[in-house]
Amino acid sequence: MADFWYNHFNVFMEKGADRVLTGIYEREAIRPHVFGKFRDLLEATASSPAMLFYLDNWQSVSPERAQQQAPLLRQIGKQRAKRLSAEQQAKQQARQAKQQARGLNENYARELMELHTLGVDGGYTQKDIVEVARCFTGWTIFEPRLGGDFYYNDRVHDKGEKIVLGVKIPAGGGKDDAEKVLDILARHPNTARFISTKLAKKFVADDPPPALIERMAKTFHDSDGDIRAVMGTMLESKEFFSAGAFRAKVKTPLEMIVSAVRATGAQVDYAMPLGNQIAQLGQPLYRKQEPTGYSSANAEWVNSAALLARMNFAIALADNRVPGVKVDTERFRVDPAEAARQLLFREATKETIASINNALMQKEPTSALVAGLVLGSPDFQRR
Amino acid sequence: MTTRRLFLKSSGLAMFGIGATPAWLSRALYAADAPSPRKKILVAIFQRGAMDGLNVVVPFGEKRYYSLRPNLAIPKPNGTPDSAIDLDGFFGLHPALSPLKSIYDEGKLAIIHAVGSPDPTRSHFDAQDYMESGTPGRKATSDGWLNRALPSEKQISPVRAVSMGTALPRALRGHNEAVAIANLNDFQIRDTRGADSFEAMYQSTIDQVLNGAGRETFEAVKLMQSIQSQPYTPTGNVRYPNGKLGQSLMQIARLIKANVGLEVAFTDLGGWDTHVNEVAAKPTQGQLANLLTEFGGALSAFYHDLGDRMADVCVVSMSEFGRTARENGSRGTDHGHANVMFALGGGVRGGKIHGDWPGLEQEQLYEQRDLQLTTDFRDVLGELVTRHLGNTQLKSVFPEYTNAKFRGILSV
Numbered sequence: 001m002a003d004f005w006y007n008h009f010n011v012f013m014e015k016g017a018d019r020v021l022t023g024i025y026e027r028e029a030i031r032p033h034v035f036g037k038f039r040d041l042l043e044a045t046a047s048s049p050a051m052l053f054y055l056d057n058w059q060s061v062s063p064e065r066a067q068q069q070a071p072l073l074r075q076i077g078k079q080r081a082k083r084l085s086a087e088q089q090a091k092q093q094a095r096q097a098k099q100q101a102r103g104l105n106e107n108y109a110r111e112l113m114e115l116h117t118l119g120v121d122g123g124y125t126q127k128d129i130v131e132v133a134r135c136f137t138g139w140t141i142f143e144p145r146l147g148g149d150f151y152y153n154d155r156v157h158d159k160g161e162k163i164v165l166g167v168k169i170p171a172g173g174g175k176d177d178a179e180k181v182l183d184i185l186a187r188h189p190n191t192a193r194f195i196s197t198k199l200a201k202k203f204v205a206d207d208p209p210p211a212l213i214e215r216m217a218k219t220f221h222d223s224d225g226d227i228r229a230v231m232g233t234m235l236e237s238k239e240f241f242s243a244g245a246f247r248a249k250v251k252t253p254l255e256m257i258v259s260a261v262r263a264t265g266a267q268v269d270y271a272m273p274l275g276n277q278i279a280q281l282g283q284p285l286y287r288k289q290e291p292t293g294y295s296s297a298n299a300e301w302v303n304s305a306a307l308l309a310r311m312n313f314a315i316a317l318a319d320n321r322v323p324g325v326k327v328d329t330e331r332f333r334v335d336p337a338e339a340a341r342q343l344l345f346r347e348a349t350k351e352t353i354a355s356i357n358n359a360l361m362q363k364e365p366t367s368a369l370v371a372g373l374v375l376g377s378p379d380f381q382r383r
Numbered sequence: 384m385t386t387r388r389l390f391l392k393s394s395g396l397a398m399f400g401i402g403a404t405p406a407w408l409s410r411a412l413y414a415a416d417a418p419s420p421r422k423k424i425l426v427a428i429f430q431r432g433a434m435d436g437l438n439v440v441v442p443f444g445e446k447r448y449y450s451l452r453p454n455l456a457i458p459k460p461n462g463t464p465d466s467a468i469d470l471d472g473f474f475g476l477h478p479a480l481s482p483l484k485s486i487y488d489e490g491k492l493a494i495i496h497a498v499g500s501p502d503p504t505r506s507h508f509d510a511q512d513y514m515e516s517g518t519p520g521r522k523a524t525s526d527g528w529l530n531r532a533l534p535s536e537k538q539i540s541p542v543r544a545v546s547m548g549t550a551l552p553r554a555l556r557g558h559n560e561a562v563a564i565a566n567l568n569d570f571q572i573r574d575t576r577g578a579d580s581f582e583a584m585y586q587s588t589i590d591q592v593l594n595g596a597g598r599e600t601f602e603a604v605k606l607m608q609s610i611q612s613q614p615y616t617p618t619g620n621v622r623y624p625n626g627k628l629g630q631s632l633m634q635i636a637r638l639i640k641a642n643v644g645l646e647v648a649f650t651d652l653g654g655w656d657t658h659v660n661e662v663a664a665k666p667t668q669g670q671l672a673n674l675l676t677e678f679g680g681a682l683s684a685f686y687h688d689l690g691d692r693m694a695d696v697c698v699v700s701m702s703e704f705g706r707t708a709r710e711n712g713s714r715g716t717d718h719g720h721a722n723v724m725f726a727l728g729g730g731v732r733g734g735k736i737h738g739d740w741p742g743l744e745q746e747q748l749y750e751q752r753d754l755q756l757t758t759d760f761r762d763v764l765g766e767l768v769t770r771h772l773g774n775t776q777l778k779s780v781f782p783e784y785t786n787a788k789f790r791g792i793l794s795v
Binding site: 250281298300305307308381 | 431432505506507508509548549550551556562563564565569570571572573574576577579580581583584585586587588589590592593594596597599600603604653654658659711712713717718750
């Protein structure tokens with residue numbers, strides 16, 4: 001679930017201050033809420049320095065108010081400058097020159113509706129995007145380059161009246177304007193449907209049954225966005241246990257590698273090499289540049305380069321050749337059918353067993369090689 | 384230049400083993416004796432994130448460009464590296480694209496301005512999706528335009544359609560075989576003891592998705608072995624930039640020169656979403672300039688590396704939409720509408736800015752904020768698919784696209 005929600009509220013780790021903010025983001029904004037209320041999760045991400053920085057909201061200010069504030073900011077700057085060296089002062093001035101020309105930035109507002117809540121067909125307009133962006137002015141970060149905390153700056157907040165999805169947000173508000181936006185979005189029926197669809201696509205099948213989505217969306221609505229309840233509806237559904245959903249999903253690179261490490265009982269001393277392997281398979285962790293996150297569709301992961309990388313990883317892991325990871329190669333059985341039972345926790349298909357047997361006939365098979373072949377087999381790529 | 388016959392003799396096709404040469408390949412190679420023309424190759428580059436076309440091919444003759452962008456505008460050509468490179472007295476290249484100027488002057492680089500997708504979306508996700516599926520406004524399309532652009536043939540190579548990277552992009556998905564290759568040298572099962580077994584498993588599995596992908600993979604692996612056996616040295620002293628695009632284009636050049644049947648290739652470069660600090664202290668420096676340095680350097684290296692072989696090759700670049708005509712408050716630009724495309728190749732009618740210029744006055748802007756669109760991106764891609772690749776089934780490549788208005792980007 002942490003994987004699902006991090007990916008849903010994706011942040012790209014290579015963007016400036018997000019290098020340091022991303023770890024805190026996953027730990028403090030995502031993980032505490034993965035089975036909680038969607039509204040809380042939304043609030044945690046909206047106010048997180050990592051997201052504010054990634055989607056530029058920290059720089060979004062009301063253009064008129066920014067202009068009024070410019071002399072004041074310069075004043076504060078001068079006072080601070082007294083304590084700084086000449087070099088620091090020069091840097092400070094360059095930064096201030098940039099800040100003076102700031103204005104409204106729509107980036108977060110757009111992705112908030114398109115990707116985090118309503119979905120791309122969620123019935124909002126360009127006008128709504130601008131209104132939401134105005135509501136979020138002043139939601140910023142204190143000293144972002146130092147990895148600072150959330151901070152609401154009322155001096156740059158747009159004080160005018162806004163209308164978001166037909167709901168009036170009266171003039172004269174403050175930090176609350178954005179809270180109201182989050183309320184509207186978290187409780188919108190299109191959000192219930194969008195989130196339910198995405199969960200079902202991830203955990204059931206690429207093309208989940210509409211009836212299941214409707215029931216999940218109803219639970220979402222009735223429980224005021226209780227993620228645990230929505231998951232309950234999904235897990236207890238007859239669709240979840242239907243033939244169409246059985247092993248319907250190809251494992252993502254993260255799932256493939258984690259499941260292989262678990263199945264082999266490997267001891268992980270140092271996780272970075274595994275992270276690099278996941279990247280080789282096509283899913284660099286915390287490094288999806290686009291706010292969309294990774295697709296959970298099978299087609300995203302089934303292609304030549306990624307398949308080869310999976311097979312190569314499988315052989316290397318079982319042969320104890322992945323750095324930072326220790327595998328006891330002695331524990332695997334040489335007999336392919338038995339090895340498959342050990343690693344798949346079920347019977348392998350007869351095609352897979354026959355292929356392993358045929359290929360190994362003239363050779364001296366080792367238990368490590370057999371295990372590698374099982375982990376790289378089509379059977380192991382499904383969940 | 385290497386002929387197919389020479390390739391057959393010199394490139395170590397024996398790597399395939401006696402009698403193991405794939406049937407399609409021997410047919411394709413021996414067919415060189417017949418007067419069949421060499422296959423044309425189309426290379427598509429996607430600039431993800433929405434490139435700021437107005438700062439790439441700069442309308443310096445437009446007064447309003449400078450009032451809309453007081454901090455961002457590239458200065459008028461003045462001969463220094465901090466100004467635009469004059470192309471025709473009205474448009475100029477961003478100075479970071481200087482390696483492309485000589486190719487433009489040779490008439491092998493064409494620029495199309497105010498081009499893009501007619502769909503009004505300003506969502507990266509949707510706009511990239513539409514541009515890659517080739518069906519703006521239609522999300523249900525399951526395959527990509529570049530896959531559909533492949534002409535139907537009897538003899539096909541498993542590497543006729545290649546994407547450089549670990550994931551197959553939307554544009555190349557579809558019923559024609561297409562492979563994703565991150566690195567030509569890594570494209571193999573490293574442990575030879577496992578290779579046969581994996582191949583048999585994926586050949587025989589009843590899992591249809593993995594069976595199809597597995598077959599394509601192992602056919603391509605065999606073919607790559609012939610390429611991997613020789614180190615690659617680009618022609619002359621050409622040096623590709625170290626970034627992703629340079630390395631991808633170098634590998635595409637390697638595939639082209641190896642004559643393994645490549646017809647379409649795809650690669651992409653992200654980072655163009657310049658909301659903040661698009662320019663640094665000078666407007667000719669900063670994030671956009673860095674990206675263009677890589678872009679221009681990679682295209683120029685590719686062009687000079689392939690030399691005469693460019694006669695068969697056309698490279699086309701695209702980005703999902705343009706950016707706001709007016710700069711924003713954070714030394715950047717927001718999501719806009721029309722953009723710029725480049726077409727590079729032997730058959731290109733270059734040295735010219737194609738398309739109609741809509742102007743930048745307030746009433747000339749799309750929704751009063753963005754560059755207006757005067758050329759549909761399918762006008763450009765459609766012309767390349769039809770006249771370069773020779774696929775005349777434009778209706779199936781770009782369904783629902785009726786009023787094709789080719790711009791005459793190709794001289795053939």
